[in-house]
Amino acid sequence: MNKIYYIASCDTCRKIIKSLPxxxxxxxxxxxxDSLTLEELEEMHQLAGSYESLFSKKAQLYKSMNLKDKSxxxxxxxxxxxxxxxxxxxxxxxxxxxxxxxxxxxxMLQVMKALS
Numbered sequence: 001m002n003k004i005y006y007i008a009s010c011d012t013c014r015k016i017i018k019s020l021p022x023x024x025x026x027x028x029x030x031x032x033x034d035s036l037t038l039e040e041l042e043e044m045h046q047l048a049g050s051y052e053s054l055f056s057k058k059a060q061l062y063k064s065m066n067l068k069d070k071s072x073x074x075x076x077x078x079x080x081x082x083x084x085x086x087x088x089x090x091x092x093x094x095x096x097x098x099x100x101x102x103x104x105x106x107x108m109l110q111v112m113k114a115l116s
Contacts, residue, residue, distance in 0.1 A: 002115075003027045005036065005044075006091040012103050013091050019108075024115045026093075031085040041081060044092060047099035051077035054101060056089040 006013040008030045020026070029040075048054055055077045061084060062068065080087045093100040095114040100107050
């Protein structure tokens with residue numbers, strides 16, 4: 001099952017969702033409304049290879065909690081992502097057992113190719 005993990009109130013996510021090709025078969029998961037499950041995070045981790053790659057260092061909480069000054073472990077990244085939705089770098093697409101993290105132009109080109 002192909003999925004997109006996003007936040008409906010995120011302008012970047014909304015813009016990306018509008019640009020998706022018609023006829024895609026994505027299941028939409030608004031992680032602000034319905035929290036990410038451990039099972040979902042584990043699936044992403046298995047595909048991505050690390051929790052750090054799924055972690056958003058742009059999050060306001062990352063800055064306000066001074067996490068950049070701490071030496072975080074993979075377990076820390078995992079726990080922070082599960083604790084608060086804002087720590088997941090988004091959007092995250094899981095398409096045909098591959099993970100695409102974030103909204104960079106290069107990443108979105110790969111997502112569009114995977115969906116067509």
